[in-house]
Amino acid sequence: MKLADLGEFGFIDRLRRRTDAGEGVLLGIGDDCAAVVTPPGETLLMTSDLLIEGVHFRRDWTDWHRLGRKCVAVNVSDIAAMGGTPRFLLLGLGLPPQLPLAELDGLIDGFLEGARTYGALLVGGDTCRSPQGLFISVTAQGSVPREELVGRGGARPGQAIYVSGTLGDSALALRELLAGRTPDSFLASRHHDPSARVELGRRLAAARLPTAMIDLSDGLLADLGHVLASSGAGARIELERLPLSPSFRRALVEDPAAIDLALNGGEDYELLFAVPSDREEALAALTRGAEPPLTRIGVVTSATGEINVVDGKGRLYQSQQRGYNHFAPNT
Numbered sequence: 001m002k003l004a005d006l007g008e009f010g011f012i013d014r015l016r017r018r019t020d021a022g023e024g025v026l027l028g029i030g031d032d033c034a035a036v037v038t039p040p041g042e043t044l045l046m047t048s049d050l051l052i053e054g055v056h057f058r059r060d061w062t063d064w065h066r067l068g069r070k071c072v073a074v075n076v077s078d079i080a081a082m083g084g085t086p087r088f089l090l091l092g093l094g095l096p097p098q099l100p101l102a103e104l105d106g107l108i109d110g111f112l113e114g115a116r117t118y119g120a121l122l123v124g125g126d127t128c129r130s131p132q133g134l135f136i137s138v139t140a141q142g143s144v145p146r147e148e149l150v151g152r153g154g155a156r157p158g159q160a161i162y163v164s165g166t167l168g169d170s171a172l173a174l175r176e177l178l179a180g181r182t183p184d185s186f187l188a189s190r191h192h193d194p195s196a197r198v199e200l201g202r203r204l205a206a207a208r209l210p211t212a213m214i215d216l217s218d219g220l221l222a223d224l225g226h227v228l229a230s231s232g233a234g235a236r237i238e239l240e241r242l243p244l245s246p247s248f249r250r251a252l253v254e255d256p257a258a259i260d261l262a263l264n265g266g267e268d269y270e271l272l273f274a275v276p277s278d279r280e281e282a283l284a285a286l287t288r289g290a291e292p293p294l295t296r297i298g299v300v301t302s303a304t305g306e307i308n309v310v311d312g313k314g315r316l317y318q319s320q321q322r323g324y325n326h327f328a329p330n331t
C-alpha cells in the first residue's frame with residue numbers, strides 16, 4: 001500500500017490512534033492546536049530541526065526505524081543542552097505520495113519509540129505532499145526550572161571544559177559510508193541512531209554545575225566556538241585528552257589525520273560544558289561511574305575567539321577544517 005491510497009486524513013487518524021494521552025496533554029492530535037501544560041515555575045524551551053532527504057540522510061543508508069529515532073534524538077538533544085526536560089513533540093512531514101506505507105510506518109514507529117525513550121509525547125504536526133524527496137520537521141518543547149536554565153554565554157577564563165561520551169564516531173562512520181565501505185556496528189549506530197544526553201544535561205543543570213553548555217551537532221571546534229562567541233572568551237584544548245572510542249582509535253592507527261574528525265566531525269550529540277574549577281570535585285562526585293563518562297578536555301582562556309588545540313608536547317595543532325556549514329561555498 002502507498003501513502004496515496006491512505007490519504008492525509010487516513011494517515012493522521014492512524015497516527016492519532018497510536019499516540020497515548022499523557023501527562024500535561026489536555027488536547028493532542030485532532031484539534032486545531034495541541035493544548036498542554038508545563039510544570040508551574042518552569043520556563044518553556046522550544047527548538048526545531050529539519051531533516052531533508054539528500055542533505056541529512058540518504059534512503060539507501062538509512063533504515064526507517066532508526067531514522068525516526070534519530071529525528072527525535074537530534075531535536076531533544078537541544079533541550080538537553082539547556083538543562084531541560086523534553087515534554088512535547090510536533091512532527092511536520094513532507095511526503096512523496098508514492099512512499100510505501102511500510103516505510104512510513106517504520107519511520108513513525110521509530111519516532112514514537114524515540115519519543116518514549118526521552119519521555120516526550122507527540123501532540124501534533126502537519127502532513128503535506130512533497131513532489132520530491134522526504135522532508136521531516138521536528139519541534140520539541142521542554143521545560144526547565146528558571147534558575148537552572150543553562151545558556152551558552154557563561155563560560156569564563158579559568159573554567160574547565162568537559163565533554164560527554166566519545167568524539168568523531170559519527171563522522172568516521174559517514175566517511176566510511178561515503179567511501180563505499182561499511183562502518184563497524186558501533187560506529188554505524190553512533191551515526192544512524194545517536195543518543196541525546198537528556199538525563200545527563202538535566203542532572204548537571206539541577207546541580208547548577210555548568211556555566212555554559214551546548215550539544216555537539218556541528219563538530220567540537222565549531223560548537224565550542226559558539227559557546228566562546230557567546231561568552232566572550234577563548235579556549236585551550238588538549239588533543240591527547242579527546243575521548244575516543246576503541247573503533248575510532250583503530251582507525252587512527254591507520255590514518256593519524258583522522259583525528260580531525262574528532263575535532264570537526266559533526267553529529268556527536270554529546271554535551272560540551274564549562275565548569276568553574278572549584279566545582280570540579282562536585283562534578284566528579286555527581287558523575288562518577290556514570291554513562292556516558294565525562295572527560296576534561298581543556299580550559300577557557302581570555303584570548304577571546306581563539307581556540308588553541310595543543311598536542312602532548314604543547315605544540316599548536318593546526319586543524320584542517322572547520323565544522324559543517326550548510327551554506328559554505330564548497331557544499
Ligand code: ADP
Binds near residue numbers: 032034126
Ligand atoms: P489544520 O488544518 O487545522 O492545521 P490538520 O488537518 O493539518 O489541521 O491536522 C489535523 C490534526 O492532526 C492536528 O491536530 C495536527 O496537529 C495533527 N497532525 C497532522 N499531521 C501530523 C503529523 N505529521 N504528526 C502529528 N500530528 C499531526
Ligand code: MG
Binds near residue numbers: 125
Ligand atoms: Mg495543518
